[in-house]
Structure formats: C-alpha cells, structure tokens
Amino acid sequence: MKTFTYERATSVQAAAKAAASVQGARFIAGGTNLLDLMKLQIETPTHLIDVNHLGLDRIEKTDGGGVRIGALVRNTDLAADKSVRQDYAVLSRALLAGASGQLRNKATTGGNLLQRTRCTYFYDTRMPCNKRQPGSGCGALQGMNRSLAILGVSDACIAQHPSDMAVAMRLLDAQVDTMGADGAARAIPIADFHLLPGDTPHRESALRPGEIITSVTLPKPIGGTHVYRKVRDRASYAFALVSVAAVFGKDGTARFAFGGIGAKPWRTQEADAAAKSGAKAVAEAALAGARTTHHNDFKKTLVERTLASLYRQREARA
Amino acid sequence: MSSDHLTRRGLLQGSAALAAASPVAAQAQAAAVATPRRNGGSAMMPVELTVNGREVHLQLDPRTSLLDTLREHLHLTGTKKGCDHGQCGACTVIVEGRRINSCLTLAVMHDGESITTIEGLGTPDKLHPMQKAFIVHDGYQCGYCTPGQICSAVAVLDEIKAGIPSHATTELNDVSLNDAELRERMSGNICRCAAYPNIIAAMRDVAGEKVA
Ligand SMILES: Cc1cc2nc3c(=O)[nH]c(=O)nc-3n(C[C@H](O)[C@H](O)[C@H](O)COP(=O)(O)OP(=O)(O)OC[C@H]3O[C@@H](n4cnc5c(N)ncnc54)[C@H](O)[C@@H]3O)c2cc1C
Ligand code: SF4
Ligand code: FES
Ligand code: FES
Numbered sequence: 001m002k003t004f005t006y007e008r009a010t011s012v013q014a015a016a017k018a019a020a021s022v023q024g025a026r027f028i029a030g031g032t033n034l035l036d037l038m039k040l041q042i043e044t045p046t047h048l049i050d051v052n053h054l055g056l057d058r059i060e061k062t063d064g065g066g067v068r069i070g071a072l073v074r075n076t077d078l079a080a081d082k083s084v085r086q087d088y089a090v091l092s093r094a095l096l097a098g099a100s101g102q103l104r105n106k107a108t109t110g111g112n113l114l115q116r117t118r119c120t121y122f123y124d125t126r127m128p129c130n131k132r133q134p135g136s137g138c139g140a141l142q143g144m145n146r147s148l149a150i151l152g153v154s155d156a157c158i159a160q161h162p163s164d165m166a167v168a169m170r171l172l173d174a175q176v177d178t179m180g181a182d183g184a185a186r187a188i189p190i191a192d193f194h195l196l197p198g199d200t201p202h203r204e205s206a207l208r209p210g211e212i213i214t215s216v217t218l219p220k221p222i223g224g225t226h227v228y229r230k231v232r233d234r235a236s237y238a239f240a241l242v243s244v245a246a247v248f249g250k251d252g253t254a255r256f257a258f259g260g261i262g263a264k265p266w267r268t269q270e271a272d273a274a275a276k277s278g279a280k281a282v283a284e285a286a287l288a289g290a291r292t293t294h295h296n297d298f299k300k301t302l303v304e305r306t307l308a309s310l311y312r313q314r315e316a317r318a
Numbered sequence: 319m320s321s322d323h324l325t326r327r328g329l330l331q332g333s334a335a336l337a338a339a340s341p342v343a344a345q346a347q348a349a350a351v352a353t354p355r356r357n358g359g360s361a362m363m364p365v366e367l368t369v370n371g372r373e374v375h376l377q378l379d380p381r382t383s384l385l386d387t388l389r390e391h392l393h394l395t396g397t398k399k400g401c402d403h404g405q406c407g408a409c410t411v412i413v414e415g416r417r418i419n420s421c422l423t424l425a426v427m428h429d430g431e432s433i434t435t436i437e438g439l440g441t442p443d444k445l446h447p448m449q450k451a452f453i454v455h456d457g458y459q460c461g462y463c464t465p466g467q468i469c470s471a472v473a474v475l476d477e478i479k480a481g482i483p484s485h486a487t488t489e490l491n492d493v494s495l496n497d498a499e500l501r502e503r504m505s506g507n508i509c510r511c512a513a514y515p516n517i518i519a520a521m522r523d524v525a526g527e528k529v530a
Pocket of ligand 2: 156158
C-alpha cells in the first residue's frame with residue numbers, strides 16, 4: 001500500500017472542503033472496497049478523510065412520506081430497518097443478497113453506490129485497463145469477459161456495475177443527496193448518478209471534486225410485491241451474473257431493474273411498459289441494444305429465464 | 319500433530335493471559351513493538367484500542383490493518399490472515415459487538431473502540447461454549463479458518479436473536495434459526511477443509527437446538 005495521511009473529519013462541509021483542496025484525497029467509509037484496491041495499488045490516495053463520525057448514520061422519514069438514508073448507514077442496518085423491510089422490501093432483499101454478513105456490517109450506503117467494478121482485468125495491474133489507466137486499452141474486450149456487462153458498454157470498457165443495493169435503489173427512483181466543497185447541497189436522481197463508460201470509463205459518477213454523499217432519499221412507498229432475484233455461480237457470497245429487482249402491482253403493471261448486465265444499474269421504460277406481455281417481452285425490451293461477446297452472450301438467455309421464473313412465482317402466489 | 323497444535327496454542331494463550339494479568343507489562347511490550355520504523359513517509363499515529371478487555375496504546379503507520387495490528391503488534395495470532403481481501407473470513411473479529419473482516423479496515427479507523435478476538439472469547443482452561451462445541455462436533459480439521467468461524471458463529475447467533483434478516487429469511491419480519499439460515503449467514507467464512515456440516519452442528523448445539 002502506498003503511504004497516505006489520515007484524518008477524521010469533524011463536519012460534513014469540512015470533509016468536502018478537505019477533499020477538494022488536498023490533491024489525491026479520498027473519503028473512506030467502510031473501507032471494504034477502497035482498502036481492497038489500495039492494497040493492490042489500483043487506488044493510491046495520498047490522504048484519507050474518514051467520514052464515519054459525522055452523524056450520517058441515521059434513517060429518517062421525509063416530509064414527502066419517503067425515507068432518508070444517511071450515507072454512513074451500514075448495509076446490515078439498512079436491510080434490517082423496520083420501515084425498509086415493510087415498505088421497500090426489494091431494497092432489503094438486494095442488500096442481503098450482497099457480500100457477506102461481515103462485509104455488510106461495515107459497508108455503507110454511500111460506499112456501496114461508489115464501489116468499483118469487479119472486472120478481473122481492472123484488478124490485474126499487469127493488464128491494460130482504460131478504467132484503471134486511461135488510454136492503456138481494455139484487456140477484457142478480447143479476454144475472459146464472462147461476468148462483464150452487455151448493456152451501456154463502449155469500445156473502451158465493458159465493465160459491469162457490481163452493486164446489488166444500487167439496482168434496488170434504481171428501481172425505487174432514489175435520489176442521491178450530496179454536499180459540495182462550497183457547502184451547497186445537491187440532489188442527483190439515481191438514474192443520472194452513475195455514468196456510462198463512453199470514452200472515459202475512469203469517470204464513474206456525477207460527483208464533482210470533493211463532493212460528498214450525505215444521504216440517499218427514497219420517494220414514498222409504491223406498494224406492490226417486491227422481489228430481488230440474484231443468479232450467481234454459488235448460492236451465497238458471490239457477485240451477480242444477472243440480477244432482477246422487480247415490483248409487481250396488483251393490476252399487472254410492474255417495474256424492473258437489472259444488475260450484472262449493465263455498465264450501471266439498468267432500467268428502461270420500455271421494459272416496464274412490456275410488463276403485461278410477460279417475461280419474454282420484458283427481456284426483449286430490457287435487452288434492446290445489448291452487445292455481447294462469445295463468453296457473456298448467455299446473459300441474454302439468463303435474463304429472460306430469470307424473469308420467467310419471477311412471473312411463474314408470481315402466478316403461483318396469486 | 320494435534321498435540322503440537324495444542325501446545326503451541328497453549329503457549330500463545332498462556333502469554334496472552336500473562337499479558338492480560340499485567341497491563342503495565344503489556345503496555346511496555348506494545349510500546350516496544352511500536353517504536354517508529356522506516357515507513358516511507360507516513361507519520362505514525364497514536365491508536366488506543368480495548369482488545370479483549372485490555373487497553374492498548376499503539377503508535378501505528380496509518381496503513382496498518384486491524385488484522386496486522388492484532389497479529390504483528392499485539393501478538394494475538396489467533397486471528398488469521400487468509401486472503402487479506404475480504405474474501406475468506408479467516409480474519410473475522412468482533413468490533414463493538416459486530417463481526418467484521420479485520421483485514422479490510424485500518425486500526426486508526428477504530429481508535430477508541432473495543433475488539434474481541436478468539437483469544438478474548440475463551441481460553442483453553444475456560445472455553446467459550448462455541449469453542450467447546452467446535453471441539454465436540456469436530457468443527458475443524460486444519461484449524462486455520464476456525465478462529466474466524468468461531469467469532470462469526472458467536473456473532474451470527476446474536477444477529478438472529480436481534481431479528482436481523484438474511485438472504486435465507488423467507489419472511490423478512492420473521493427471522494428463525496434453521497440450517498439454511500446458519501449456512502447463509504456463515505457463507506463469509508470459507509473452510510478449505512469443508513468442515514461446514516460440523517460447524518452448523520456446533521452452532522445449533524450452542525443455540526440450544528437439536529442437531530438436524
Ligand atoms: C469479497 C467481497 C464480496 C462482495 N460481494 C458483493 C456483492 O455480492 N454485492 C455487492 O453489491 N457488493 C459486494 N461487495 C462490495 C461491497 O458491497 C462494497 O465493498 C461496499 O458496499 C463498499 O462500501 P464501503 O462503505 O466499505 O466503501 P469504501 O470502501 O469506504 O468506499 C468506496 C468508495 O466510495 C467513496 N465514498 C464512500 N463514502 C462516501 C461518501 N459518503 N461520499 C462520497 N464518496 C464516498 C470512497 O471514497 C471510495 O471511493 C463485496 C465486497 C467484497 C470484498
Ligand atoms: S472492461 Fe473496463 S474495467 Fe475491465 S479491463 Fe476493460 S477498461 Fe478495464
Ligand atoms: S483475511 Fe480477511 S477475509 Fe480473508
Ligand atoms: S478447518 Fe481447515 S480451513 Fe477450515
């Protein structure tokens with residue numbers, strides 16, 4: 001690990017200010033992604049700003065009838081929160097499908113949103129990777145890319161977004177609340193929060209230099225039946241090959257968001273609009289524009305079959 | 319081989335017990351191992367921890383993981399390093415009542431906090447019920463993953479008691495104790511010797527349940 005200096009921030013604004021003014025500074029929350037990458041020298045911050053003690057660890061009701069989730073709320077606590085279990089079960093389910101009990105005890109809401117890809121070429125510093133080292137090329141394009149994305153990809157990068165939590169938040173139309181180095185608050189719809197790779201895969205979020213996530217706000221509950229189905233190589237403690245978050249309404253409408261297949265948590269209006277036509281139609285709509293490789297083409301079939309399984313389960317319950 | 323294993327354990331436990339009995343000596347020892355070393359530029363930082371009920375004062379390079387702090391600086395080598403990347407669970411310890419991977423966190427981030435390691439759960443003379451159950455049910459072979467498994471297992475039973483749901487929970491608001499739950503909750507602890515069924519048996523025993 002490269003050397004760095006460390007500070008415990010004393011206020012949100014001080015943290016943002018420090019992050020904007022110190023070259024190479026980074027926030028550290030749970031540390032479960034950042035430290036992993038620092039050990040491999042994929043991340044080499046010169047200064048760490050610990051944001052664990054800023055009181056951003058609360059879950060509160062909003063005036064609009066939704067909930068505001070502090071950026072430092074641990075994944076375990078968010079999944080177990082009474083109102084989240086009750087009104088946003090898909091979020092509990094997505095969180096519980098991710099990582100391990102130990103990791104969820106540490107991992108935070110903000111850190112989870114910003115976790116970086118699990119592309120193996122990104123992790124292997126001997127390989128070219130445009131995300132890790134802009135302009136060096138993409139080792140995955142012609143390589144073993146079985147787990148990588150098929151939607152929102154570019155010639156520069158086909159990395160998948162690894163988060164389960166973010167897929168549920170995308171489904172629920174969450175909003176990411178931030179504070180800039182100047183103290184100004186900003187609300188970013190989650191649809192705009194993660195960036196597609198394009199020619200600049202190293203740019204991953206809409207955050208500006210120094211900007212800190214303070215909370216994630218969920219709009220008021222939408223009811224319906226909440227499900228999160230994750231398909232992976234082993235039954236637990238593995239990243240998704242494909243995941244589907246869904247809320248089914250009583251009237252046959254539904255909304256869907258997908259993990260494991262997109263350069264960011266994936267959701268389309270067309271897929272939601274196809275809900276009444278069944279799994280095949282939803283899959284076709286969601287997969288429009290998919291760009292697969294020899295190794296990850298199976299994900300298209302897997303998306304359709306995962307959806308079919310959700311529909312069957314739903315019919316069985318109805 | 320197993321008597322070797324016990325002897326080595328016994329020695330380590332003995333020294334941990336000695337250190338605990340004599341806080342002054344323990345601090346002197348901690349200070350001695352923490353004399354500033356060449357570290358390529360990071361300034362050392364003071365870190366205060368309560369480890370297994372004993373307060374320790376350290377001067378650490380901020381890069382030091384909690385795992386390396388326990389093993390290299392406090393010589394509590396019960397906690398193991400498997401992968402050093404959050405992927406195996408061998409380094410699991412209990413911090414402020416919750417299990418975490420000590421390899422993926424920095425000691426400086428835990429300044430002022432309480433840590434329980436396998437050495438703090440019980441000693442050879444006074445085993446924690448989970449330690450005893452692992453022995454009774456043969457919950458290990460080589461033993462490398464075992465300290466992490468036991469710390470995790472203790473915390474898992476607390477998590478179930480607290481009603482925290484898991485991926486295996488059928489109704490989110492109705493958390494119960496069964497094999498599927500235990501297996502899912504223990505999935506962050508890998509065992510190369512595949513002692514899994516016996517670990518589940520040990521946990522059910524401690525939880526006061528009939529072994530399925
Ligand atoms: C073995 C393993 C398996 C895993 N499996 C899964 C899985 O199946 N599904 C899944 O979804 N995830 C999985 N994860 C990833 C895990 O969920 C993330 O590591 C975790 O959510 C990151 O949160 P953190 O608080 O630890 O982030 P950190 O590591 O502290 O930070 C991550 C990034 O976010 C930034 N950051 C943190 N907080 C803020 C803030 N408030 N404002 C601005 N920037 C901030 C940091 O600067 C850093 O760049 C796994 C991880 C491991 C190690
Ligand atoms: S897919 Fe993206 S992250 Fe993976 S090697 Fe290519 S550029 Fe890097
Ligand atoms: S050593 Fe920490 S999880 Fe493997
Ligand atoms: S007992 Fe050998 S790794 Fe678990």
